Amino acid sequence: MAPNFRALEATDLGLRDIDRNHSWSRGLLDNPTIHKKIGFVNTLRQVVQDTHDSGSSTSLPALSRQQQAPHDLVLDSLRSNSTIRLIISGGAGTGKSTLINAIVRSTRELFNNENSVRIMVPTGVAAFNIGGSTIHQELGITADKSQSYKKLEAERCRRMQVDFKNTKLIIIDEYIMIGTKMLAYIDLRLRDIFGTKESFGNISIVLVGDMRQLPPVFDTPLYAEGGRELQLTGNLSYSEFKQCFRLEQVFRQSGVEELEYKEALSRLSDGKSPVAHWNLFATRSYATLSVEEIHSFRHALRLFPSKDEAASYNEERLRELGFPVAHVLSVNNCLTAEGASSDDAKGLQNILLLSKQARVMLRKNYSTQFGLVNGSTGTVKDIIYKEGDESPGNIPIAVLVEFDKYIGPRVYEESTVVPIIPVTTNWISSSGVPCHASGFNYHLSCVGQ
Numbered sequence: 533m534a535p536n537f538r539a540l541e542a543t544d545l546g547l548r549d550i551d552r553n554h555s556w557s558r559g560l561l562d563n564p565t566i567h568k569k570i571g572f573v574n575t576l577r578q579v580v581q582d583t584h585d586s587g588s589s590t591s592l593p594a595l596s597r598q599q600q601a602p603h604d605l606v607l608d609s610l611r612s613n614s615t616i617r618l619i620i621s622g623g624a625g626t627g628k629s630t631l632i633n634a635i636v637r638s639t640r641e642l643f644n645n646e647n648s649v650r651i652m653v654p655t656g657v658a659a660f661n662i663g664g665s666t667i668h669q670e671l672g673i674t675a676d677k678s679q680s681y682k683k684l685e686a687e688r689c690r691r692m693q694v695d696f697k698n699t700k701l702i703i704i705d706e707y708i709m710i711g712t713k714m715l716a717y718i719d720l721r722l723r724d725i726f727g728t729k730e731s732f733g734n735i736s737i738v739l740v741g742d743m744r745q746l747p748p749v750f751d752t753p754l755y756a757e758g759g760r761e762l763q764l765t766g767n768l769s770y771s772e773f774k775q776c777f778r779l780e781q782v783f784r785q786s787g788v789e790e791l792e793y794k795e796a797l798s799r800l801s802d803g804k805s806p807v808a809h810w811n812l813f814a815t816r817s818y819a820t821l822s823v824e825e826i827h828s829f830r831h832a833l834r835l836f837p838s839k840d841e842a843a844s845y846n847e848e849r850l851r852e853l854g855f856p857v858a859h860v861l862s863v864n865n866c867l868t869a870e871g872a873s874s875d876d877a878k879g880l881q882n883i884l885l886l887s888k889q890a891r892v893m894l895r896k897n898y899s900t901q902f903g904l905v906n907g908s909t910g911t912v913k914d915i916i917y918k919e920g921d922e923s924p925g926n927i928p929i930a931v932l933v934e935f936d937k938y939i940g941p942r943v944y945e946e947s948t949v950v951p952i953i954p955v956t957t958n959w960i961s962s963s964g965v966p967c968h969a970s971g972f973n974y975h976l977s978c979v980g981q
């Protein structure tokens with residue numbers, strides 16, 4: 533499934549003698565009550581599920597005035613049977629998801645139909661986090677670098693026409709990751725599905741996201757004009773979005789520490805930094821730090837320009853730790869699943885390398901109430917295989933992770949360790965093959981801090 537980064541494919545980690553000869557089922561002897569603990573984790577996940585379910589039906593917070601305005605505009609437009617092209621932008625915690633949920637709920641009530649509104653996202657990981665689908669999956673778009681639009685074959689198109697029959701509104705979340713080429717594709721595909729020459733098949737489109745995030749990869753940002761065939765079409769499609777609401781009120785403060793620094797970063801993203809902020813950043817310049825401070829950053833989380841570089845760095849750090857490395861493969865139901873792109877497979881990569889003391893990051897919200905959210909970091913304490921199962925070749929039953937910030941009930945009395953268990957996901961490939969795969973990469977990625 534999903535090609536791995538070159539660095540992972542070439543590595544000997546997980547395959548050396550020290551890795552193969554390690555007794556991987558030892559973890560089970562050291563953790564005889566693991567199944568009880570896993571039961572506890574399942575309860576946690578149930579809590580998340582219940583919250584999610586009730587959130588989408590009854591218990592959304594009352595919308596603020598800033599949220600209410602775009603909500604009402606969309607609903608009024610749907611009621612009057614006109615189409616709307618709208619952008620809703622806002623930084624982290626400004627209530628974008630809450631607003632999306634409110635629009636979805638009101639639209640479904642208005643039309644008394646679940647399919648009247650669809651949410652789509654550009655990447656597999658984002659889709660997994662919202663329990664939704666990628667644009668590629670929903671609209672049958674295959675990832676390729678060609679410059680021309682490819683129509684759906686007739687039978688697939690007919691099936692999609694049935695599927696989209698009652699759809700009045702499409703909400704595209706994380707839209708900043710969409711480029712002009714992709715927007716053109718969405719526009720043209722919807723024209724095909726709805727059998728019309730009108731843009732976007734003459735249905736309403738709402739783009740939601742944070743304008744200050746990074747632009748798309750392998751595509752030109754929506755605000756860039758010019759380019760080749762599809763990009764030019766995308767420019768035209770984007771020019772229809774003339775209305776924009778900006779959500780300013782932050783409902784979720786992710787911590788009160790370093791407030792000045794957060795404020796400085798926020799101004800920087802607006803391009804409005806005063807000299808005081810420049811001075812603040814200057815105090816953190818590498819050249820002005822003491823040797824002790826530089827050393828304290830040795831294992832800081834790093835950003836790399838490419839996935840390959842990040843994978844190489846992670847590999848180096850795993851090697852330095854000196855523990856046996858588990859070579860955790862995902863399990864796929866068929867060859868199509870094995871060869872699926874990462875986006876089709878909702879972000880899953882084939883190989884995950886783990887060892888004791890490795891730093892890992894959660895890639896999805898596990899339990900927001902208890903502080904286990906997409907981006908939470910922790911340290912691997914143990915990797916537990918079923919008796920008789922070994923690495924490589926088998927999936928562990930759990931990876932014990934000590935989280936840096938866990939605020940839920942203790943699974944282990946003395947620590948913030950939580951067992952992370954593998955997950956199975958299903959999807960239909962772009963050629964229509966039902967696929968499923970199990971693995972850990974949905975939940976965890978190794979970060980070589």
Ligand SMILES: Nc1ncnc2c1ncn2[C@@H]1O[C@H](COP(=O)(O)OP(=O)(O)OP(=O)(O)O)[C@@H](O)[C@H]1O
Pocket residue numbers: 593594595596599622623624625626627628629630631783784
């Ligand atoms: N009108 C509101 N009143 C009270 N709380 C709200 C309101 N809107 C959102 N919230 C709360 O604020 C928090 C953040 O909201 P939400 O997840 O919708 O923001 P977001 O912009 O999607 O965040 P992110 O970009 O980080 O995913 C949630 O806990 C949500 O319940």
